[in-house]
Amino acid sequence: MNAISLDATDCRILTVLQNEGRISNLDLAERIALSPSACLRRLRLLEDQGVIERYRACLNKEALGFELEAFVQVSMRNDQENWHEHFADALREWPEVVGAFVVTGESHYVLRVLAHNLKHYSDFVISKLYKAPGVMDIRSNIVLQTLKEDTGVPVGLTPEAER
Template sequence: MQLDQTDFKILQALQTEGRISNQELADKVHLSPSSCLRRVRMLEDAGVIQQYCAVLNPEQLGLEVDAFVQVTMRRDVEKWHENFSRALQAWTEVVGSYIITGDANYLLRVRARNLKHYSHFVLERLYKTEGVLDIRSNIVLQTLKDTHQIDVSLFQGVQGN
């Protein structure tokens, strides 16, 4: 899909204010409401816009522990990747999971109510998953930056704009 400057303006506006009305968005990007809605739908259909959501404050909800966990798997266990991938889908504490390069196989972002809850998750779920060899936890002491927004201006040159 070839994106133009107007598409990038729409994407930037929606990232900043996902609840903006179509009329307000159209005014902001200098389009008619029908043309703006058509472009937004096209961006949604193409998968450029994946979803709309509210960003919640974990601390306000009582989730005090934020941890990044490296998990290394035993390679001699049959279907270790499939089994681990399936298991982590049920763990509500895991808010992000990634296959990574380096010594570990996975990087998990885990949110827990407190250290006791986090410890229970690690000892009773993570360590008991077949194939897990090693776990290395990094507890977040302070968050300096945490965003889901992508600077769409980074891609404007790539798209030929």
């Protein structure tokens, strides 16, 4: 998919929205120095182009009782038919898995897992992850401290600026 060309105003809109998703159109227009109607037109165009996929709230995992976060490397046996599809289907059913990535390197997947505590995490690994068809090896990295976490996209970095 080719990147959509954004001008400086589009970038300002996206930057504000990534930090303040509930901002009113009137406040957004004022912040980026556009009329409310022009701001709304641009916003709708960004939505229609798929640049803005959805709006959501960021929740505090600790306030909701999730005290343990882990990045889990999973290696699979390749001798089973459709091993990737079966594993992908299984992990979509596990609410503890909040991120899943196919990666290069020694493992096939990296999962981001949230659990209430060590017992919850242990139960997840033993009763779900190890029982998934084709799983050969699991390596857990428990997060001790988060130094940076941002789900946003660095809007100001354009492919042209990287060259």
